[in-house]
Amino acid sequence: MPARVAADPLPGIQRVDKLYLELLFRCNFRCGRCYHGSDLDRSEMVQLPQAVRALEYFSARFSCQQVCFLGGEPLLYPRLPELLAAAKGLGFSTQICTNAYKRRQVLTACLSYLDLLRVSLDGGTAETHDAIRRSGSFAAVFDTLDWANENRLPFGATCTLTAENIATVPGLARRLHELGARELILHRLRGVGNALETALKPVSWEHTRRLHTDLAELDLNGMYVNSHISLPRGGRRAVVSADFHRLPFKDTTFDAAIAAFCLYHASDPTTVIREISRYLHGRGVFIAVTKAADSYGELDELLAGLGLTAETSTRSSLYAAAHSANILPLAAPVLQIQQVLHAEHLFRFESLEHLAGYLMTTPKYAFSNAAGSDHRSLAEELRRRGCAIPVVASSTVSYLVGVPDA
Numbered sequence: 001m002p003a004r005v006a007a008d009p010l011p012g013i014q015r016v017d018k019l020y021l022e023l024l025f026r027c028n029f030r031c032g033r034c035y036h037g038s039d040l041d042r043s044e045m046v047q048l049p050q051a052v053r054a055l056e057y058f059s060a061r062f063s064c065q066q067v068c069f070l071g072g073e074p075l076l077y078p079r080l081p082e083l084l085a086a087a088k089g090l091g092f093s094t095q096i097c098t099n100a101y102k103r104r105q106v107l108t109a110c111l112s113y114l115d116l117l118r119v120s121l122d123g124g125t126a127e128t129h130d131a132i133r134r135s136g137s138f139a140a141v142f143d144t145l146d147w148a149n150e151n152r153l154p155f156g157a158t159c160t161l162t163a164e165n166i167a168t169v170p171g172l173a174r175r176l177h178e179l180g181a182r183e184l185i186l187h188r189l190r191g192v193g194n195a196l197e198t199a200l201k202p203v204s205w206e207h208t209r210r211l212h213t214d215l216a217e218l219d220l221n222g223m224y225v226n227s228h229i230s231l232p233r234g235g236r237r238a239v240v241s242a243d244f245h246r247l248p249f250k251d252t253t254f255d256a257a258i259a260a261f262c263l264y265h266a267s268d269p270t271t272v273i274r275e276i277s278r279y280l281h282g283r284g285v286f287i288a289v290t291k292a293a294d295s296y297g298e299l300d301e302l303l304a305g306l307g308l309t310a311e312t313s314t315r316s317s318l319y320a321a322a323h324s325a326n327i328l329p330l331a332a333p334v335l336q337i338q339q340v341l342h343a344e345h346l347f348r349f350e351s352l353e354h355l356a357g358y359l360m361t362t363p364k365y366a367f368s369n370a371a372g373s374d375h376r377s378l379a380e381e382l383r384r385r386g387c388a389i390p391v392v393a394s395s396t397v398s399y400l401v402g403v404p405d406a
Ligand SMILES: C[S@@+](CC[C@H](N)C(=O)[O-])C[C@H]1O[C@@H](n2cnc3c(N)ncnc32)[C@H](O)[C@@H]1O
Pocket: 027, 033, 034, 035, 036, 070, 071, 072, 073, 074, 097, 098, 099, 119, 120, 121, 158, 159, 160, 187, 188, 189, 190, 191, 192, 195
């Protein structure tokens, strides 16, 4: 009987910083763009022991130490104070994300176990917010924030951006800052659930750019705003062709850079990594992806066995300059390394044409004879020499994540 191997439920994930746990679907609101849509009518909910088991699992398996409870409306969850107490007992920093509509008794019962109250605000004016939520709900949120201040409960806000409310966000940021909010988290509208039915418009590139400029001009010292939120699809893009040892960008221009399957073509990979980190912001992320030096070694053996290219195995690896084993020492002088992951991949070539097409594109396999003149001739030659399919080749793909060294 084959051995049973426990599947890794989140392959490649080593650490989860924050867990968002939806406790129930029920809600006292029916917001015009709620992504839950008709699920808001479902009555089932996560049971307290299940929620605690999830916390224990994420803490033990992924070193997770922050949880945000939401739903539906978490203030309708019957055992919320007990759950928050259990989370605190497990060492979690706790948050709830709520519409903050009344329910003061429940909030009071949660007070001792809550590290941050996160309220949802859909604009900086009653007009924009109440149009999405319900009449009087904007004022109700600010009543709740006054209550939080009276009880010294730290709070922040979440705002989902739409074309209708984005111009009110700088005013909202100013008001929250004056009240002492810790953070304002901006979200993009997801076109699911009720958002499919309503006429709300997603923000444009120009809206977002203006918001970035307006927020940058405000003095929000002490309040975090994720003004780097990703820009809408269909925004401006530019294709630039340049030598990546010397890129034509100003310093600290970009939020993120990905160098995928290319560093091994560099004559000096560390110079390239330094050049790419130069144009990242201080909080920018750099991701490098490469392969193991001995990737596809099976193809070397196959070709040598068929007598096709005896010399291939003595040629240096295509990945010699930057591979799984040296990517860390190459990047370490330039980046603060956050994570390096290695994942095994298998490639199956189901036809000789597919295999020949791949071999033709790989400089390592420079076929000198007529068989290599095009991929059809090569497939024919492979067939003539008895190459069996499928052909399976393996490779380790390695991912390095780092931030520019300050
Ligand atoms: C589903 S609600 C649940 C918690 C709570 N009822 C509340 O409104 O804060 C969680 C967050 O998702 C946001 N949200 C709802 N529908 C959304 C959508 N279509 N796209 C993006 N965010 C959405 C809400 O504004 C809220 O900040």
